[in-house]
Amino acid sequence: VMQINSSLPEGSFAHVFLQEYESRLEAAAPGEIDVQIFMSNTLGKEEDVLQGLGFGTHHASLSASAVSQINTRTSIFDLPYLFEDRSAVQTFIDSPAGEMLADGFDGSGMVLAAMWDNGFRQITNNVRPIVTPADLDGLKIRTPTNRQRVEMFNTLGANATPLSFGEVYSALDQGTIDGQENPANVVDTAKLFEVQDYMSLSNHVYLPTFLVIGEPFLASLNDELRGKVLSVAAEVAPWTFDWGATTDTETIAALSEKLAVNEIDFAAFQAAAAPLYESPTFVDVIGADMIVATKAALGIE
Amino acid sequence: MHRFEPAIAVVDRWLGVLLDAMVVGLAGLLLLLLNWAVFARFILNDSVSWGEELPAHLLAMLTFIGAAYLTRTNEHLGFDAVLRVMPDRAKRVVTALNLALMGIFGGLLAWYGGIAAASFGDRSLISVDAPMMLFRAAMPLGGALIAMFCAVRLVGILSGRIDPMDLLPESDA
Amino acid sequence: MFLEPGWIILILLVGLLIAGLPIAFVLGVTAAVMILLDGAVVPQIIGLIPFGGANNYLLVAALLFMIAGEIMNQGRIAEKLIAFASSLVGHIRGGLAHVNILTSLFFSEISGTATSDAAAIGSVMIPQMRKRGYPAAFAAAVTSTSATMAIIVPPSLNLILYAYVANASIAELFAAGIVPGFLVCGLLMGTAYAIAVRRGYPTEGAFSLRRVAETGKDAAIPLTLPILVLAGILGGVFTATEAGAIAAFWSIVLAMLVYRTVRLGTLIDTLRIAGKRSAMLMFIVATSTLLGWYLTNQRIPQDIAQGILGISDNYWVVLLAINVFFLLAGTIIHGTPAILMLVPIFLPLADQLGIDRVHFGLILTINLGIGQQTPPVASVVLITCAIARISIAKIVPSMLMFIGAMLVALVLINLFPALSLWLPSVIL
Numbered sequence A: 001v002m003q004i005n006s007s008l009p010e011g012s013f014a015h016v017f018l019q020e021y022e023s024r025l026e027a028a029a030p031g032e033i034d035v036q037i038f039m040s041n042t043l044g045k046e047e048d049v050l051q052g053l054g055f056g057t058h059h060a061s062l063s064a065s066a067v068s069q070i071n072t073r074t075s076i077f078d079l080p081y082l083f084e085d086r087s088a089v090q091t092f093i094d095s096p097a098g099e100m101l102a103d104g105f106d107g108s109g110m111v112l113a114a115m116w117d118n119g120f121r122q123i124t125n126n127v128r129p130i131v132t133p134a135d136l137d138g139l140k141i142r143t144p145t146n147r148q149r150v151e152m153f154n155t156l157g158a159n160a161t162p163l164s165f166g167e168v169y170s171a172l173d174q175g176t177i178d179g180q181e182n183p184a185n186v187v188d189t190a191k192l193f194e195v196q197d198y199m200s201l202s203n204h205v206y207l208p209t210f211l212v213i214g215e216p217f218l219a220s221l222n223d224e225l226r227g228k229v230l231s232v233a234a235e236v237a238p239w240t241f242d243w244g245a246t247t248d249t250e251t252i253a254a255l256s257e258k259l260a261v262n263e264i265d266f267a268a269f270q271a272a273a274a275p276l277y278e279s280p281t282f283v284d285v286i287g288a289d290m291i292v293a294t295k296a297a298l299g300i301e
Numbered sequence B: 001m002h003r004f005e006p007a008i009a010v011v012d013r014w015l016g017v018l019l020d021a022m023v024v025g026l027a028g029l030l031l032l033l034l035n036w037a038v039f040a041r042f043i044l045n046d047s048v049s050w051g052e053e054l055p056a057h058l059l060a061m062l063t064f065i066g067a068a069y070l071t072r073t074n075e076h077l078g079f080d081a082v083l084r085v086m087p088d089r090a091k092r093v094v095t096a097l098n099l100a101l102m103g104i105f106g107g108l109l110a111w112y113g114g115i116a117a118a119s120f121g122d123r124s125l126i127s128v129d130a131p132m133m134l135f136r137a138a139m140p141l142g143g144a145l146i147a148m149f150c151a152v153r154l155v156g157i158l159s160g161r162i163d164p165m166d167l168l169p170e171s172d173a
Numbered sequence C: 001m002f003l004e005p006g007w008i009i010l011i012l013l014v015g016l017l018i019a020g021l022p023i024a025f026v027l028g029v030t031a032a033v034m035i036l037l038d039g040a041v042v043p044q045i046i047g048l049i050p051f052g053g054a055n056n057y058l059l060v061a062a063l064l065f066m067i068a069g070e071i072m073n074q075g076r077i078a079e080k081l082i083a084f085a086s087s088l089v090g091h092i093r094g095g096l097a098h099v100n101i102l103t104s105l106f107f108s109e110i111s112g113t114a115t116s117d118a119a120a121i122g123s124v125m126i127p128q129m130r131k132r133g134y135p136a137a138f139a140a141a142v143t144s145t146s147a148t149m150a151i152i153v154p155p156s157l158n159l160i161l162y163a164y165v166a167n168a169s170i171a172e173l174f175a176a177g178i179v180p181g182f183l184v185c186g187l188l189m190g191t192a193y194a195i196a197v198r199r200g201y202p203t204e205g206a207f208s209l210r211r212v213a214e215t216g217k218d219a220a221i222p223l224t225l226p227i228l229v230l231a232g233i234l235g236g237v238f239t240a241t242e243a244g245a246i247a248a249f250w251s252i253v254l255a256m257l258v259y260r261t262v263r264l265g266t267l268i269d270t271l272r273i274a275g276k277r278s279a280m281l282m283f284i285v286a287t288s289t290l291l292g293w294y295l296t297n298q299r300i301p302q303d304i305a306q307g308i309l310g311i312s313d314n315y316w317v318v319l320l321a322i323n324v325f326f327l328l329a330g331t332i333i334h335g336t337p338a339i340l341m342l343v344p345i346f347l348p349l350a351d352q353l354g355i356d357r358v359h360f361g362l363i364l365t366i367n368l369g370i371g372q373q374t375p376p377v378a379s380v381v382l383i384t385c386a387i388a389r390i391s392i393a394k395i396v397p398s399m400l401m402f403i404g405a406m407l408v409a410l411v412l413i414n415l416f417p418a419l420s421l422w423l424p425s426v427i428l
């Protein structure tokens, strides 16, 4: 039995990918392993699940930003305007920088089996289309409780407001906040289009999901099965990026019927966000070496 | 409590004062923090950074410190209708078994909770610089106190110095 | 022969409960036994999950509403509500019984627990009713049963807890509780009226608009509290926890500065009482989370749901079975452990039958509300009997009619989901 926990809800990208992983792994090792998927943290709070991977109480977890508590190098994905598209993300994963990121899990009791798609984040709001950084001026934008994201939006001139996701819909409805930032898929499933007028394709941050597997669990498998558990995870990755890209395009097309969708001036935002690449909030957490390696991998000077 | 050995009685009294101060203090702190959070968000228009994480961790501290407090004062909620009508001998045996189970469970919380707390090392909360271990330590601490209170009581019950009726949870039948 | 884990758990739970082990430990010990015996489960889980269960922002609201309710209680706020209720319904036959019930409705919009409701209103109303010739048992029965509205009408600790377990919206649940709360109020007043006419209970003078205005002015200040809380939560302006903070703050301001009925020493006592009650609730949450983890890990709730659906998959048959089960469970376990233990098991079933989660929460709450009124476990009755200085045995005959009225409400709410779901659909 391999129990995989995820903080993400049923019907999310994560759920689709885990089901694909389940069917591929069970086909690769018939009768040897029974993959069980537990969405929405039903096996415990994410903080406890990640800790449990090292104890062997939990087998695996498909997590997003929560892994930054374990491996601060994963905060590289909080650096805005770093990835222009999904192929840049895949280039990064296969580069020495991607290896460096995976090495950051050493000593934490878990290994990084794969990074799967989760989508670019987009800004929605009720005031105006965001085209240049000046358009963000003074807008109250909800962010997750994440110091890097808060500093990013404040640097760009917005008023970052950390709020738990459960309150976003009603806070937008009430006008307590002007906008929020999330992948297009979330704007669709959480019905945020009902309470938002504009969606700007800002692609400001790309955040993957991380499939992390506990070392005690891996140690309990024989060599062959362990190899399959890890290799199937890596094989699913390109499929998740293709699926994610196609689904994103479809979702954005469908959303454009429900709110006004616009492109942004990516270069202008990249310039405005440049100071963040020197900011201690980012550099001290991610590590200067990680940032250098990532820039080299992506050909950014 | 006067039937305990004097040294145990002194320790017990001081623990009582300490636990009381912690429970009142944590409840008061939560009241203040949550009001401050509301004030900051609606009046100052500047949300606090520690939002949900800090209050939730403080509530967890209150839970395990309070659980030890309630064990000491026999105030945990229970269903004692059957226990109350048992013959004296059976009452003593069942009470002793209950104390043993409570003590063992407290011990498990202390042991495994201690390992878990230690595993968080020097990590701090996401939203505020407060060591996770400080909050996580409340469970092993509360568990150890529960185990200790129950062990002392168990000795009292087995030696006949404590009447099982004195240890019944809040009456409810 | 080896028993299935589900049966071992059931035997352990019932056995330890009957042996008088405190409920939090019944749940924790059962979970620990199963975890330690199961070779495939790593016991270190005992060190992780209970903390995660207690580490909960939503349930900070429970502590804050307990502080608010206790301050209102100590600050004798109930008296102002009673005077206002008396001006509205005192002229009806059996006047004080109606005053008692209507005050409960007002107070239930401030308090989240039926016990604080019964204590606050009972300590004032029961002596008054006895002075006016009502039998102690009748006075206690009215107080006790009407206190149930506290957990149906928002704010409600039971609904907050259910929202957490079922991952449902507090705002929707709170809105859904309003109509059923008024329904229960109406049915209880109708019952009281029928009894009053037959036994010739007195009225409290003629109706006067002037008196309504005068007492209404006094009651207006405490009634701003539920309005603030409800409007804030239903409007999505603040979270349940923030609403709890505001309720606690506002009640402290009222009691210490406006009415000057509470001093600093009483405030500290209140923090102690609320802190202990909250820890009692939360320790049960913590240990039940550990048991819940084991059940989830073994996929037991899904198995139970499939088992029940295997017997019958008729919507009404299963719903009836669930109600009977909840009613029986409510007579022997308290609301908190009942919600924590039963909801994870029955929710998959409700989902499969297409029962709305909000509607299901109301059904559960009313069942548990009735359970609080029936021995052996009857916390609300116990408090009322202590105030009225009568035994539980004496109060039971007087309660039957009122419990009957609540059962009628339960049936209506089961039959007509719109009673709970219409209001949230309109205002949210």
Ligand code: NA
Residues within 6 Å of the ligand: C107, C108, C109, C110, C111, C112, C113, C149, C150, C151, C152, C153, C154, C155, C156
């Ligand atoms: Na209420």
Ligand code: NA
Residues within 6 Å of the ligand: C330, C331, C332, C370, C371, C372, C373, C374, C375, C376, C377, C378, C379
């Ligand atoms: Na009962």
